[in-house]
Amino acid sequence: MKVIDFFSGCGGVSEGLRQAGFDIAVGLDFDSKAAETYQANFSEALFYNTDIRTLDEKELANAFNEKNKKNDPLVLVACAPCQPFSSQNKAKSEDDIRRTLLDETHRFIVELKPDYIFVENVPGLQKIDKDKEGPYKRFIAFLNNQGYNFVEFIARSEEYGVPQRRKRFVLLASKIGEITIPPKTHGEGLLPISTVRDFIGDFPVIKAGETHPDDPWHRCPPLNERNLERIQYTLEGGDRRNWPEHLINNCHKIHSGHMDVYGRMSWDKPAPTLTTRCYSYSNGRFGHPDTNQHRAISVREASRLQTFPMDFEFKGSIAEASRQIGNAVPCEMAKQFGLAIQKHYLDYGKASKN
Template identity: 85%
Template sequence: MKVIDFFSGCGGVSEGLRQAGFDITIGLDFDKKAAETYMANFPKAKFYNVDIRMLDEKELTQSFKKKNKKNDPLILVACAPCQPFSSQNKAKSEDDIRRTLLDETHRFIKELKPDYIFIENVPGLQKIDKNKEGPYKRFTNFLNSENYKFIEVIAKSEEYGVPQRRKRFVLLASKVGQLDIPAKTHGEGLEPIKTVRDFIGQFPSIRAGEIHPDDLWHRCPTLNERNLERIKATPEGGDRRDWPEHLINECHKTHSGHMDVYGRMSWDKPAPTLTTRCYSYSNGRFGHPDTNQHRAISVREASRLQTFPQDFIFKGSVVEASRQIGNAVPCEMAKQFGLAIQQHYIDIKKTKK
């Protein structure tokens, strides 16, 4: 099964689908550093480092046909930027041009006629324009007009083998028959939920500001003297509620929310949702769980908590790599959804014989 990955970022979905046995054929993203990362990890795929609005659908279709001589089935992935729809983005606006990027996929779907479509975004995308003609409603109306059957699910990453609590909205569409929601793989009565320890417990100890010589991405920023004091006062799984009074920010003394900032992770629980600032101790519960390591998690540890392989190549600075990691779809979740799609296609073919 071939894959075209629009808004690919650094390649979280592509990596998961590759692990499920798919052929990663074409990627597209506007971000230059994410594009460099993608091309380094998927050298056989053709990559378009362009704004999708500037790409001709017939040009891409011709490029795809050259790579698909056996007429293999196609899955089109379109994980458009989530910031215009995120509840965390207090500055979001209906004028944000990223809101219409999903509309751009219509012309490619019409031209390519993919067998399957994979859409991922923040929970709430499907509700934003519930009572008006917004991008998501236009997209589902378009799918209906093109005779796609689709399902929608709020997927919890930890229920698909990811050591991280991360809710995402997923739409899966099929031209070949009705899909079911992919079965959960972890949780009650299934495999145990994966934990932080399972994925980063084996990493060698480093200090804040240090780069490990065996892996240049096993690195994290320095901490100023006050934040070093704070993390030293924070137990595993703890946060600012564990600090002495003099270490607490004035703005936090009268504010009971946002307890994750300046927090440490817990070894034997999933990580919290990793954001684009997952390298920063002060921006979430991104402190290392080992109370002998007074630092934020390293870039490599963050990538492992998103289930990227340990040898995955990243391009750019710490800030740029962390943004790519925080924006990615966890590879393991994409893999499980890919395996479900693969099985669906096999079952459909059997019934048609």
């Protein structure tokens, strides 16, 4: 099965689908550093580092058909930027041009006629234009008009083998029969939920501001004197409630929320949702769980908590690589969805022969 990955970022979905046995044929993303990372890891794919609005659908279809001489089934991935729909984005606006990027996929779907479509975004995408015409409502009407069966659901990444609590909205569409929610792999009655320890417990010790000599991405930024003192007081799984009074910000003395800020992770639980600033101790519960390591998690540790393989290559600065990691779909979750798509296709093939 072939994959075209629109809004690919650094390649979380592509990596997961490749692990599931798919051929990654085409990637597209506007971000130049994410494009460098993608191309370093998916040299087999044709890549467009461009705005989808400027790309001609017939040009892409012709290029894809050259790579798909056997007419293998196609999965089109469309994980458009989530910031215009995120509840964390207090400055979101209906004038944000990224809101209409999902609309741009319509003409490619008409031209390419993919067998499957995979859309992932923040929970709330399906609600934000519920009572009026908007990009998601238009997309659903388009899928119905094109004869696709589809299922919508909220996926919890920890229920698909990812050591991280991360809720995402997912739509899977099929041209070849009714499709259902992929079965969970982890949780009650299934495999145990993966933990931080499972994925980063064996990493070598480093200090804040250090880079390990054997892995240029096992590195993290330095901490200022005040934050170094704060993290030294912070227990595993702890936060500012562990600190002496003089280390607590005045705003936190009168506000009891946002306890994840300046927190340490817990070894034997999933990580919190990794954001684009997952390298920063002061921007979430991104402190290392080992109380002998007074630092934020490293870039490589963050990538492992998103289930990227150890040899995945990143391009850019610490901040740029962390943005790519935080924006990515966890590879293992994408892999499980890919395996479900494969099974659906095989089941359909068997049914059609009968």
